[in-house]
Amino acid sequence: MDLKPYANYLRAASAMIAGVGIGLFATILSLNAGYGFNSLRAGPWTAWPHIGGADIDPYARAVISRSGEAPLGRDQGLAFIARADSNGAPLSAECEYRIIDPLPAARFWTIALANPHGRLLANPTERYGYSSVDVLRSEGGAFEIDVAREARPGNWLSPGEAKDFVVMLRLYDTPLDIESAPDPNSFPKIVKLGCA
Amino acid sequence: MRLNIPDRYLDLLPWLFATLLVAGIVHIVSVLLMPTLAPNDALARLASYVKSAAPAEGLVMLPQMAPGAETLPFEDPAFAEAVCVYDLAKGPLRVKTSVDGEDFLGLSFHGVAGRIYHSMTDRSAIKGKIDIVVGDARQIDALTSADEGDAPPPQEVRLTAPAKRGFILIRSLAKRPSDQERARSRLSAISCQRFDLPQG
Numbered sequence: 590m591d592l593k594p595y596a597n598y599l600r601a602a603s604a605m606i607a608g609v610g611i612g613l614f615a616t617i618l619s620l621n622a623g624y625g626f627n628s629l630r631a632g633p634w635t636a637w638p639h640i641g642g643a644d645i646d647p648y649a650r651a652v653i654s655r656s657g658e659a660p661l662g663r664d665q666g667l668a669f670i671a672r673a674d675s676n677g678a679p680l681s682a683e684c685e686y687r688i689i690d691p692l693p694a695a696r697f698w699t700i701a702l703a704n705p706h707g708r709l710l711a712n713p714t715e716r717y718g719y720s721s722v723d724v725l726r727s728e729g730g731a732f733e734i735d736v737a738r739e740a741r742p743g744n745w746l747s748p749g750e751a752k753d754f755v756v757m758l759r760l761y762d763t764p765l766d767i768e769s770a771p772d773p774n775s776f777p778k779i780v781k782l783g784c785a
Numbered sequence: 786m787r788l789n790i791p792d793r794y795l796d797l798l799p800w801l802f803a804t805l806l807v808a809g810i811v812h813i814v815s816v817l818l819m820p821t822l823a824p825n826d827a828l829a830r831l832a833s834y835v836k837s838a839a840p841a842e843g844l845v846m847l848p849q850m851a852p853g854a855e856t857l858p859f860e861d862p863a864f865a866e867a868v869c870v871y872d873l874a875k876g877p878l879r880v881k882t883s884v885d886g887e888d889f890l891g892l893s894f895h896g897v898a899g900r901i902y903h904s905m906t907d908r909s910a911i912k913g914k915i916d917i918v919v920g921d922a923r924q925i926d927a928l929t930s931a932d933e934g935d936a937p938p939p940q941e942v943r944l945t946a947p948a949k950r951g952f953i954l955i956r957s958l959a960k961r962p963s964d965q966e967r968a969r970s971r972l973s974a975i976s977c978q979r980f981d982l983p984q985g
Contacts, residue, residue: 604800608807615812620819641893643902643947651819653899654826658859659954662893662904668859696908697889697958699863707858709850717850717862722960749852759861761889761958762906 616651625649632773633677634669634758641665658707666695666761672705674779680755682748684784685737688756693775696762697721700734700777702746702754712749718757719744737782820898827857828870828897831952835870844869844955844977849965861956865968869953869977873946877920877928877982880953882975884910889958890971894919896947903944916941921949924982931983953977 592599624637625648640649641663653660661668673679674686692698701718702710709717719734725744726732734744736756748754756779765771820826831847834856838845847856847866860866871878884890884907892915893904907915918928918941925945932939955975959968 600797600800601803604803605807608804609811611804611808612811613815615808616815616819619812619816640899641901641904643900645900647816650899651816651823654820654823656858657823657825657827657830659827659831659857659893659895659952660859660901662891662901664904664909665891665893665906665956668861697960699861701862703859707860708855709852709862711852715851716962720863720958720960723962757859757861761891762908 619648620652620655624652629667629669629767629771631669631771631776633671633673633675633779634776635671636667636669638663638667638767656707661759663767666759666763667765667767669758669760669776671756671758671779674781676781678781680753680779681784682738682751682754685735685782687780687782688734688736689778689780690732691775692721692758692777693760693763693765693771695721695760695765698761699757699759700724700746701757701759702736702748703757704751705753705755710747710749710751710754712747714745714747716746718746735782738785826899827895828950828952830857831868831954832870835868842979844972844975846969846972863960864956864958865965865972866957867955867972867975869955871919871951871953871977871979873919873921873924873949876979877918877924878953878977879941879980880915880917880919880975880977882915883913884915886910886913888960888968888971889956891956892917893954893956894944894946894951895954896951898948900947902947911940911942914940918943919946919953920944921946927982 624640625646627639629636629638637649639645640653640660688700697720699718699720704710724732732744734746735741736746736748738747835845844867847868848854850860850862890907894902896902922945925943928943955972957968957972959965
């Protein structure tokens with residue numbers, strides 16, 4: 590069969606199919622990369638302040654409609670997520686970490702573990718996070734939170750049997766300026782203590 | 786002879802552009818359509834929970850967060866939460882409570898497709914009271930024109946919702962795990978009720 594007269598149709602069809610494929614692939618890639626533009630980074634922590642306001646960009650809207658979350662309003666506070674430790678290595682439940690203050694100014698803060706899809710991690714302690722009120726502090730107000738599967742004295746969070754986890758840092762009623770880059774030294778460090 | 790090969794590629798160049806153009810359009814359209822097409826966004830999740838709850842109107846408490854029992858992902862486990870899912874086609878809505886100024890209470894007003902059109906905490910309460918009216922543009926206009934006259938100015942905050950449907954998520958902080966009960970009781974003191982527009 591002679592396909593030559595149809596060559597342009599074939600080319601058009603393959604351009605269409607390839608275009609749809611590449612376009613959808615680009616959408617999947619961009620939606621998995623975070624909540625759109627204008628992120629706020631400080632050390633291992635990242636926040637997207639604009640997802641809590643009316644000027645949210647289309648990428649962020651697509652991401653949160655797909656995940657089904659209801660983000661924190663911009664006038665309520667900021668939610669930071671850490672997927673890696675302070676050295677940039679991805680967090681793994683095989684390893685043990687220590688989260689060390691300081692924290693930026695806020696009326697309240699909480700530090701909690703979650704899985705990468707934002708679900709709580711089942712663990713025997715039934716504790717999922719600490720707040721600025723119930724965290725144990727040393728004299729002078731400093732604190733450390735250990736993340737480990739085995740029990741620790743002091744502030745201890747367990748990722749349970751999960752493989753991956755993220756750390757959420759939420760600052761409520763914070764005066765943090767979202768228009769300029771925050772100082773990483775005013776944010777907690779996530780130090781890897783060792784791996785199993 | 787050496788030019789023949791680049792020529793063949795040059796012939797394909799317009800098709801390459803066409804491919805990229807189609808890819809660009811598909812990408813943009815799919816991102817823009819995602820909020821409308823996503824079947825399980827926060828509004829859908831909350832609406833289906835509220836439907837199964839006992840009083841399916843007004844303020845509905847969300848169950849205490851536990852692994853596998855979260856109504857929404859990425860919520861703070863230190864909070865007790867309640868939601869008021871609304872449809873303004875039935876009338877405007879009033880959210881009312883008083884605050885003690887000590888414990889954190891956050892209200893966020895969500896329209897369709899992931900847009901927050903207003904958010905506040907107990908810090909922005911006026912004289913210890915939160916009194917917010919949510920309506921569409923027509924309802925808020927009707928309320929404003931009903932004000933005119935010698936009546937004292939209303940103390941309430943009026944919000945124009947961008948869409949008929951939406952929800953108000955109220956988060957009450959339990960500073961310690963043992964404060965959950967207290968946080969929940971502060972939530973149950975909040976009213977979220979539909980009311981009728983003044984006639985006239």
